[in-house]
Amino acid sequence: MTNHWSDIKNADVVLIMGGNAAEAHPCGFKWVTEAKAKNKARLVVVDPRFTRSAALADLYAPIRTGTDIAFLGGVINYLIAGNKVYVKTDPTLENPRCVWNLLKAHFARYTPEMVEKICGTPKDKFLQVAEMLASTHTPDRVMTILYALGWTQHSTGSQIIRTAAMVQLLLGNIGRAGGGVNALRGHSNIQGLTDLGLLSNLLPGYMTLPGEKETDYDAYIAKRAPKPMRPGQLSYWQNYGKFHVSLMKAWYGAAATKDNNWAFDYLPKLDKTYDVLQVFELMHQGKMTGYFAQGFNPLNSFPNKAKVSAALSKLKFLVIMDPLATETSEFWQNHGEFNDVDPAKIQTTVFRLPTTCFAEEDGAIVNSGRWLQWHWKGAEPPGEAKTDPEIMAGLFLRLREMYKKDGGAFPDPILNLAWAYKRPDEPSPEELAKEYNGKALADQFDAKDPTKLVKKAGELLDGFAQLKDDGSTACGCWIFSGAWTEKGNMMARRDTADPWHNGQTLGWAFAWPANRRILYNRASADPSGKPWDAKRKQVWWDAAQSKWLGSDVPDFKADSAPEDGMGPFIMNPEGVARFFARGMMNEGPFPEHYEPFETPIGTNPMHPNNPKAVSNPAARVFKGDMEAFGTAKDFPYAATTYRLTEHFHYWTKHVESNAITQPEQFVEIGEALAAEKGIKAGDKVKVSSNRGYIKAVAVVTKRIKPLQVDGKTVHHVGIPLHWGFKGVAKNGFITNTLTPFVGDANTQTPEFKSFLVNVEKA
Amino acid sequence: MDFHQENCIGCGYCVSGCPFNVPRISQKDSKAYKCTLCSDRVAVGLEPACVKVCPTGSISFGSKVDMQELAAERVTELKERGFKNAGLYDPAGVGGTHVMYVLNHADKPALYSGLPADPTIAPTVTLWKSVAKPLAMAGMAAAALGGLFHYVMKGPNEVSKEIEAEVERELEGEK
Incomplete structure (x- = not known):
């Protein structure tokens, strides 16, 4: 989020698109209710389904799944054409090659008629939404945009979000209370995951790993620490070196020196990104020996279950670190139609290491609004469960012993890793938190007054402004610096004081960066x-x-x-801010609509004569996956997957009370399609894609209406995903049996939200 | 509305008499159960548990008048948003309810899990309260008077220790 949950109450207009906050984020949604009650805010929902959020909206517009860029592009066109924008930078804006004119020309093609043709949103509905959004172009009105996986999980996901950011920039809604582009996170602490750099190409604090050609340390830093392009600008990433050196000092201590470029050679150099699709592709090719699934259930969570299952079968060993017996941990067992495998043919050894869950340990969780909130253990873990740090420490200490004894091609990064925890086999949450906050390694003096001592060696830092690139500070994650200072644990603060009555509550927990609540x-x-x-x-x-x-x-x-x-x-x-992003997005500087890889209309109305531009040309498709895509001839219906209030992902089917409230797998089908197919509510139906099938109970609903798209009728099928063959709910099929193995061209997040299926009575 | 649970004999009249189809007879102890609006909590000045825990802040608790005022504000707001028929569900036919709903379409309460449009007290209950109850009371009074005469005339009728023990064993068995 650029903003945060309680700030939503400051909005005049709330747009929910690519998400269903009332259902999937009910607690956060109360701030939308607050905005409506206290601020007379208008709620606009754009979704293929008339969701629970839509039920509370002032304005609902239907849209075909995967066509959000066209819709938002139409909004941009509407704003520019009607002069409903709030940007005034280049005083002339006359040069035909200036960004403003390029932007205008690019989006002029997204007319309301084109929006209707691509999205299936009736023109008058679209114009009502555009008008409502445009009402916030004045300084006294603000709109927030709330989105979730309904935007990220597309082959064009990053560009959808970018288009939304452009809408907000045009309206002047960035940096404003009640504004911003706000990702509603799903998993607890998924924000913390990216913050701490747990993606394969990242280092903590959104620093990046070097590529395989980046063997020169100074060039690596220089590329990431750009000088200001115009006079008087700050270009804060100029400080990259300070963040990076402090990170390496936190990781490698005395072994990171100026002479060895702060252990730069210890870092792996990427030949390509190792996102999860890539990893499972390599596994499928038989190129991986072992795999750790830590708090991760890939058999359920990854697209094309048949491929994931075949890939896991080729491993020598699989380690599961999880509080639950996940489907992945039993992928080799035959569970009838739900998991029809032959255990005799699978040679993978599976190790299960039971872990604690979040309520069984102390620590910080980062919420969607970038708040690090400390929490305390609520119960002792059952049985032999251990915390994740304890398991990782146990593995590390044993590995280090082996490297000490046997050596190896390059043991230094293992042998020299700093490990100064009181109990080496069990680093405590407090020690880890202080490590990411950072500390002075030598006495620190004021830059303006060198006689003034700011920090004594060993003291915790106040924030990232104190970081140095001379090796005299250590910091495990620069954006978290300030979270645990000499004043104590800032994440544990619970002061609700709100002196400005705008919900910023600076004394509640700690928000990165620097306890700032609203970015920009x-x-x-x-x-x-x-x-x-x-x-x-x-x-x-x-x-x-x-x-x-x-x-x-x-x-x-x-x-x-x-x-x-x-x-x-x-x-x-x-x-x-950038409307024109050079060298940042794989598709190019401006967003463009592309069809989902499985498109119900088979053509891109923006490029009807270019078969290479139907779907995202910048997306990566592995050999074999293209062949596994289906077409509208055999699979005529647009499908999308989603979550329900009563369940959290694949966890709560293990909980009796949740299983009682939503016991059995179902799919949602509109009344028109049901009538066409002779399906009645409660019938068992078979939903198939080119990759497999599931069977579930049909819910026949008014909430999904057929759309007219490019002269064709498109029906949607809605598929909740919470079931599997483990747990106390009724066993069901794994929804991701159906989904295609392709991701966003920038992040490789899989396209779970748009694919093609057929539906028949089972 | 609440029960004196200890006095409930499981007759089921409350089930057939409730215009909202709320109470249920437990198959375990044959007593009637329904939401009590946490009368135990309210009695000591707390709000009902649902109000306290509701994660979305959807439920408000207070005096009838305060809640009617809050509802009026909500109704005005909903009307301003285009819900012409927004209103408070507080049906007069039953003398109003203690749980009230602000409805977007107050003209069609059946849309909301089948809320009855114009609930009234069932004739059996009315009959019981207006005609049968006074008659029964008179009957009971007569019986009591008769009992008094019997006591005065014949003296106390003591229950033998054996019978008392047997009754206690039966009660234990039920628990």
């Missing part, structure tokens, strides 16, 4: 430093004190006067 909040004030909206005062320039003050922590250089002309987007070397 400099943009909430005009160029002269005065808040755009007196009702929503966030940050302002105080001329008397010559510094920025606020109800939030200013996202800006604290002493940079407005007349210096520094832009609010301090992470970008140009100081402004």
Whole structure:
């Protein structure tokens, strides 16, 4: 989130698209209710289904799954054509090659008629939504956008979100209370996962691993620490070296020295990204020996179950670290139609290491709003369950022994890893938290007054501004710096005081970065430093004190006067946000609509004569997966998967009370399709894609209506995903039997939300 | 509305008489059960548990008048959003309810899990309360008077220790 949960109450318009917050985020949705009650906010929902969020909306518009770029592109066109924008940067905007004119020309093609043709959203509905969104282009009105996996899980997911960000930038809704582009996270602490760099190409704090050609340390840093592109800009990533060296000092301690480039050679150099699709592809090719599934149930969670199962069967060993007996841990067992495998033919050895769950350990969880909230153990773990750090420490200490004894091609990164925990076999959450906060390794003096001691060696740092690239500071995750200082555990704070009545509550827990609640909040004030909206005062320039003050922590250089002309987007070397992204997105500088890889219409109305531009040309499709895609001839219906209030993912089917509230697998089918197929509510139906089938009870509903798309009628089929063959709910099929093995062209997040199926009576 | 659970004999009149089809007779102890609005909590100044734990803040608790005022605000807001027939479900036919709902379409309460449009007290209950109850009371009074005469005339009728023990064993068995 650029903003955070309680800030949603400050909005005038709330757009929920690519998500269903009322159902999937019921607790967070209360802030939407608050905005409606206290702020007369209007709720707009755009979704293929009339969801529980739609039921509470002031305006609902249907849309075909996977066509969000076309819809939002149409919004951009509407905003520009109607001059409903709030951008004033380049005073002339006349050069035909200036970004503004390129943007205009690009999106002029997304007319309301084109939106209707692609999305199936009736033109008048689309225009109502566009008008509602456009109403926030004035300084006194703000819109927030709430989205979830309904945007990320597409082959064009990153570009959908980018288009939404462009809408918000045009409307002037970034950096504003009640504004922003807000990802509603699903898994507890999934925000923390990316923050700590647990994706294969990342280091903590959104730093990146070097590529295999990046063997020169200085060049590696220089590439990531761009100098300002215009005078007077901050370009905050210039400090990359400080964050990176401090990270390496946290990891390798005394072994990271200036002479060995702070152990740069210890870092793996990527030949390609090792996202999970890539990993399972390699496994499927028989190129992997072992796999650790830590808090992860890939047999259920990954697309094309048949491929995932075949891949797991080729492993020599599989380690499951999980509190539950997951389907993945029993992928080799025959469970009839639900998992029809022959155990005699599977030679994979499976080890199960029972772990604690979050309520059985202390620690911090990062929520969608970037708040690190400390929590305390609620119960002792059952049986032999151990915490994840304890298991990892046990493995590490044994591995290190083996390297010590036997050596190896390059044992240094293992042997030299800093491991100064009180109990080496069980690092405590407190020690790990202090490690990511960072500490001084040598006495630190004030940059302006070298006689003034700021930190003594060994003291915890106040924040990332104190990090150095000379090896005198250590910090495990620069964006978390400030979370546990000499003043104590900032994440454990529970002060609800809200002196500005805008829900920012700076004394509640700790928000990264620097306890800042709303990112880019400099943009909430005009160029002269005065808040755009007196009702929503966030940050302002105080001329008397010559510094920025606020109800939030200013996202800006604290002493940079407005007349210096520094832009609010301090992470970008140009100081402004980007409509035109050079070299950042694999598809190109502007978002474009592409069809899902399984498209019900078989053509891209934006490029009807170009068969290479039907689906995302920048997406990666492995050999064999293209052949496993189906076409509308055999699988005529657009399918999408989703979650229900009563269940969390594949966990709560192990819990009796949840299993009682939603005991059995079902699929949702609109009344029109049901009538066509002779299916009645309660009938058992078989839903098949080109990769397999599931059987479930049919729920026949008014909530899904057929759409007219490019002259064709498109029916949607809705498939909740919570069932499997383990747990106390009624056993069911794994929904991801049906989904295609292809991901977003930038993140490789699988396209779970748009594929083709056929439906028949079982 | 609440029960004196200890006095309930499981006759089932409350089930057939409830216009909202709420109470149920337990198959385990043959007593009637329904939501009590946490009368035990309310009696000591707390809100009902559902109000306290509701993660979305959907339920409010207070005096009837306060809740009617809150509802009126919500209804105004809903009307302003285009729900012409928004209103409070607090049916007059039963003298109002203690749990009230703000409905977007108050003209069609059946849309909401089949809320009855115009609930009234069942004739059996009315009959019981208006005609049968006074008659029964008179009957009971007569019986009591008769008992008094019997006591005065014949003296106390003592229960033997054996019978008492047997009754106690039976009660234990039920538990």
